[in-house]
Amino acid sequence: xxxxxxxxxxxxxxxxxxxxxxxxxxxxxxxxxxxxxxxxxxxxxxxxxxxxxxxxxxxxxxxxxxxxxxxxxxxxxxxxxxxxxxxxxxxxxxxxxxxxxxxxxxxxxxxxxxxxxxxxx
Amino acid sequence: xxxxxxxxxxxxxxxxxxxxxxxxxxxxxxxxxxxxxxxxxxxxxxxxxxxxxxxxxxxxxxxxxxxxxxxxxxxxxxxxxxxxxxxxxxxxxxxxxxxxxxxxxxx
Numbered sequence: 001x002x003x004x005x006x007x008x009x010x011x012x013x014x015x016x017x018x019x020x021x022x023x024x025x026x027x028x029x030x031x032x033x034x035x036x037x038x039x040x041x042x043x044x045x046x047x048x049x050x051x052x053x054x055x056x057x058x059x060x061x062x063x064x065x066x067x068x069x070x071x072x073x074x075x076x077x078x079x080x081x082x083x084x085x086x087x088x089x090x091x092x093x094x095x096x097x098x099x100x101x102x103x104x105x106x107x108x109x110x111x112x113x114x115x116x117x118x119x120x121x
Numbered sequence: 122x123x124x125x126x127x128x129x130x131x132x133x134x135x136x137x138x139x140x141x142x143x144x145x146x147x148x149x150x151x152x153x154x155x156x157x158x159x160x161x162x163x164x165x166x167x168x169x170x171x172x173x174x175x176x177x178x179x180x181x182x183x184x185x186x187x188x189x190x191x192x193x194x195x196x197x198x199x200x201x202x203x204x205x206x207x208x209x210x211x212x213x214x215x216x217x218x219x220x221x222x223x224x225x226x227x228x
Contacts, residue, residue: 047216058215096164102171103153104153111164
């Protein structure tokens with residue numbers, strides 16, 4: 001059974017960089033896409049971006065100038081960095097595995113439990 | 122960017138009711154539409170992928186239909202554990218986008 005676990009600071013100061021890591025267990029990070037998704041308190045879901053195990057990435061244009069996702073296949077981990085954070089970046093951050101079906105069919109089949117990151121001084 | 126709009130935003134229903142949630146895309150996404158269930162304090166759970174394919178382990182009372190711009194999630198007989206918020210998500214083009222959610226509450 002694949003499991004994902006987010007880790008990182010729960011509090012980040014404004015203008016600093018948010019850094020989170022997702023550790024994958026029960027399966028290999030290879031041959032899959034991996035994604036970050038966030039959810040502000042009481043609001044809906046926002047896709048942040050994805051990374052393929054080989055390192056290719058795609059980001060949400062709304063965050064593109066501030067976001068970077070990287071992968072470390074030797075550790076079965078992938079990571080998120082979001083720079084110049086503000087209070088609007090306060091959210092529960094989820095990591096998820098992306099399953100590729102046919103054509104443009106991509107869906108999130110395994111999720112981490114989520115980690116709340118608060119941006120505050 | 123493709124916008125996803127769900128309706129209604131919330132609904133009240135009783136156990137045993139048939140429930141239908143609609144998701145509309147701002148342009149055609151053919152069948153690249155997924156549905157998730159989220160309970161308070163928990164991560165979303167995949168229910169339906171590619172508009173109508175049931176994810177392994179998901180009860181058969183859940184079904185999805187539609188293509189193009191209009192999609193439907195149906196719960197044939199609402200069970201106590203189905204009270205949750207439901208989200209649709211398109212993967213036709215990036216940025217992948219979710220609907221705003223539909224909260225299913227107890228009547």
